[in-house]
Amino acid sequence: MRITKVRPLFTHEMIAKRVAELSDEISAIYKDEPLIAVCVLKGAVIFFSDLVRGIHNNNMLLGFLRMSSYGKGMDPGEIKFEWTLGTDIRDKHVLIVEDVVDTGHSMHFLLNEVRKREPRSVRLAALVDKHERRDADVHVDFAGFQLSEGFIVGYGLDHAEHYRALPDICVVEAVED
Ligand code: IMP
Ligand code: MG
Numbered sequence: 001m002r003i004t005k006v007r008p009l010f011t012h013e014m015i016a017k018r019v020a021e022l023s024d025e026i027s028a029i030y031k032d033e034p035l036i037a038v039c040v041l042k043g044a045v046i047f048f049s050d051l052v053r054g055i056h057n058n059n060m061l062l063g064f065l066r067m068s069s070y071g072k073g074m075d076p077g078e079i080k081f082e083w084t085l086g087t088d089i090r091d092k093h094v095l096i097v098e099d100v101v102d103t104g105h106s107m108h109f110l111l112n113e114v115r116k117r118e119p120r121s122v123r124l125a126a127l128v129d130k131h132e133r134r135d136a137d138v139h140v141d142f143a144g145f146q147l148s149e150g151f152i153v154g155y156g157l158d159h160a161e162h163y164r165a166l167p168d169i170c171v172v173e174a175v176e177d
Pocket of ligand 2: 040041042043044098099100
């Protein structure tokens with residue numbers, strides 16, 4: 001049996017308040033202009049579903065994409081993603097919604113791919129903007145929380161696919177199998 005000890009870092013109350021603030025900020029920027037909000041699976045799924053429900057935009061569509069994970073030091077050119085938007089993003093505003101920006105390689109790659117498709121604009125929302133290992137130049141337009149160091153789980157974020165359903169964002173203190 002898996003025994004886990006986790007310590008909440010950002011509680012569900014803190015998250016709810018912060019995500020509502022981001023939704024309001026995003027609503028004010030786009031108003032009713034055509035917008036495609038794109039969830040980067042799987043990590044952003046819970047953040048995305050809370051965030052988009054607070055965005056007031058009558059012309060917003062939802063898209064989903066899956067990026068393959070990769071280890072430290074791997075060539076960013078080898079990042080793969082599955083694009084299942086089902087719609088042309090040309091001349092539309094695109095809002096990428098990601099869980100964590102860490103080294104920045106994933107989002108640097110994805111933002112370039114999105115720009116090639118000639119959207120009207122592309123912005124990035126990330127639940128957590130981590131700084132310790134930042135390597136690629138990525139601007140996070142809407143950041144939920146800043147974190148200088150550490151590995152976090154919960155509210156969609158995983159460690160080897162575990163802990164995604166925790167309501168709080170937590171630090172893992174001990175795992176016994
Ligand atoms: P990158 O290093 O910015 O390319 O981030 C790669 C991916 O690693 C992110 O999209 C997250 O899914 C994952 N990741 C990075 N740091 C954490 C963490 O602290 N918890 C869970 N996932 C993380
Ligand atoms: Mg991710």
